[in-house]
């Protein structure tokens with residue numbers, strides 16, 4: 001009896017007690033082996049990633065006491081690694097940090113780490129904070145990141161490609177600004193502010209400007225659904241997106257088919273009977289490329305709606321569909337609407353202006369476009385390449401000039417170490433602008449005006465070549481209105497009557513010259529109290545005979561240019577005289593600027609294109 005009991009007891013004790021004792025031992029051993037593995041991962045990392053600052057990760061001391069390393073409270077695992085500004089450089093090797101699978105915080109910001117973010121980062125299934133901003137990481141983002149993440153900062157790297165639709169349900173802060181990412185922002189990340197995405201010129205969609213949605217009228221179905229993230233599950237979004245994409249695809253194919261059939265039919269038809277009429281139409285259109293079709297058949301009317309009208313001499317080869325698919329970035333909001341930089345799928349770069357508040361009818365609009373489109377073939381004019389007109393959208397397509405406007409070069413970051421435009425450059429820009437404007441006046445006819453001369457509409461290339469843009473658009477709007485941000489450039493009679501003329505363009509050009517000379521803005525800029533009426537200010541200063549005071553201080557370091565500056569000032573003042581009839585003509589202006597500083601031209605070898613006949617610069621100030 002007793003034996004039996006003992007036997008039973010000892011069996012029981014074996015069954016129960018042995019595991020009770022062994023299990024904790026086992027756990028302890030596993031724990032220490034994990035810490036040991038963390039240690040080895042860290043050592044592998046330190047050995048393969050050069051670093052400027054010494055880490056002093058001493059093999060004989062405990063991992064948990066190492067610089068930048070934090071362990072869990074029971075010292076069982078490494079849970080944080082913080083090495084900001086440690087001078088780490090080169091790639092992060094796989095199988096090093098990726099093995100720290102208990103890590104909650106990984107901060108490697110402000111180093112020189114480069115190449116891809118290793119994919120094994122997704123093994124860190126407890127990671128909450130990933131801060132690797134201010135490095136040189138490149139390549140695509142990993143397709144998956146730990147779903148435990150709460151803070152992700154990847155800003156100021158060189159990451160490229162599209163942002164994958166990361167599934168990060170706990171994410172509170174996300175910053176991927178200042179990389180080279182492109183494409184649209186996934187739905188799940190659209191709740192973050194635009195500063196989270198800024199500085200990726202090819203990124204688009206909420207919260208950034210839409211991805212080429214400038215064609216989508218309120219009546220047409222949206223290209224991509226953009227519901228508030230909280231109201232719909234992501235699977236819902238996905239299926240809606242897929243459905244819309246499929247529908248759009250089918251629609252596109254159908255429309256292309258219809259267009260193809262139509263074009264074939266028309267080719268036949270025009271070859272037979274309509275040749276004469278079409279030829280007539282073409283010549284009266286000033287040779288614009290008609291991708292369109294006749295208005296008689298009903299299908300043609302559909303095609304007509306989606307017609308992008310190109311002008312002759314334009315080498316672009318895309319259509320509305322292509323523009324629709326392009327990614328777009330807002331360049332700026334101008335007097336007449338918003339300008340976008342659009343990147344087509346084949347990499348073509350164009351500027352698309354979306355015109356608001358057009359008050360005239362389609363016919364008049366097209367007539368004005370014809371006039372504008374035919375002003376071209378001049379090196380100082382930015383030509384209109386194509387336009388689009390529908391009830392809800394009016395679009396203009398231009399070449400992209402990458403470097404910026406005169407206004408930008410003249411006024412942006414004056415304080416902060418910018419290289420100022422020197423006198424040579426300013427003369428070159430003044431001359432280019434004068435030539436461009438004279439060409440516009442000549443080609444457009446005596447009634448045609450630029451209507452919006454100001455420094456932000458003078459584009460300047462790397463070589464300081466000038467392109468005058470944004471001309472001839474005022475007649476599209478009926479408001480007695482001159483764009484508000486043109487205030488400082490408006491001629492007195494323009495303010496009174498609201499009617500622009502070539503004379504009022506000359507006035508605006510004169511203000512532009514004053515801007516070049518004084519370095520002062522003619523429109524109020526944010527945070528500065530600039531003088532609005534430059535001509536009046538200059539007159540008052542000159543009357544007091546402190547002429548030198550009017551010139552831009554940035555020009556004062558250049559020797560021997562004062563005479564030229566005074567002459568330029570006289571030209572400017574002769575453009576801004578009150579009476580329109582007494583103002584210079586653009587041709588005179590060109591001649592006078594060309595002759596500027598003629599007597600000592602040997603000092604200025606780069607101004608090769610100055611005319612040789614030396615007309616004395618009269619002083620228009622004294623004349624009028």
Ligand SMILES: *[C@@H]1O[C@H](CO)[C@@H](O)[C@H](O)[C@H]1NC(C)=O
Pocket residue numbers: 112114115136138
């Ligand atoms: C950044 O990385 C690229 C290659 O990925 C390299 O060519 C470049 O030198 C790196 N720049 C710096 C500052 O480390």
Ligand SMILES: *[C@@H]1O[C@H](CO)[C@@H](O)[C@H](O)[C@H]1NC(C)=O
Pocket residue numbers: 155174175176177193195196
């Ligand atoms: C993202 O980082 C940039 C640069 O550090 C900063 O200017 C911006 O405010 C940040 N945005 C957010 C939402 O954290």
